[in-house]
Amino acid sequence: MTTFTRIGDLIAALQECDPDGTITITLDGALVFDDEVPDEVEYRSDPVVDFLFSKSDAVKSDRVHLGLSKMDTEEIVSDRRNQLNTHLKESSLSTNPGVVMNAPVAIALAFDHDTYVNLQAVVANCNLSEGSRDGATTHGKLDVPRLLAxxxxxxxxTNTRPSSWEGANMQQVLDSHGYV
Incomplete structure (x- = not known):
């Protein structure tokens, strides 16, 4: 690859190219995916070109800026964030054997009395079904905390398995509440 720092040199090089060819920007995987070894995975994008002026009274642009579109940048950031989240899930953050990293998380929730009574009725109906199905349910006999879990x-x-039956149906519930 050749590095161009002057517009004239870039124009001269482009004149040797097929005018119907394409232009892409590539980023090495080491930058995009935080790989240890460069030259492995590349990210390709159509460039965004800005023609800039270094002087306010200039007639012609004297600076050309090649960059990534906002959408491509957001995609790279999202990919890196997802990779970081995956890495954090896979690695133990603590070397202290006295700290449990994969323990259940306890959340205290407050409901009004009517909601709690209605949740108990839902649990009672679920447990009737569980009993009549000879235990052939996914979570067995429920109580309110097990139902909420x-x-x-x-x-x-909706995040880990969005096309699963559970994830897709729960997404419909969230969508109906306006969380599209």
Whole structure:
């Protein structure tokens, strides 16, 4: 690859190219995906070109800026964030054996009395179904905390398994609440 720092040199080089050819910007995977070894995975994008002026009274642009579109930049940031989240899940953040990293998370929730009574009725109906199905349910006999944990797992599947039955249906519920 050749580095051009002057517009004239770039124009001269481009004149040797097929005018119907394409221009792309490539980024090495080491930059995009935080790989240790350069020259492995590249990200390709159509460049955004800005023609800039270094002087306010200039007639012609004397600076050309090649960059990534906002959408491509957001995609790279999202990919890196997802990679970081995956890495954090896979690695143990603590070397202290006295610290448990994969323990369940406890969340205290406050409901009004009517909501809690209605949740108990839902649990009672679920347990009637569980009993008549000879235990052939996904979470067995429920109580209110187990019911809420099951629903939380399904809500999490909108992120981890969005096309699963649970994830897709829970996404419909979220969509109906305006969280599209």
């Amino acid at each position: 099951m629903l939380a797992e399904d809500a999490a599947m």
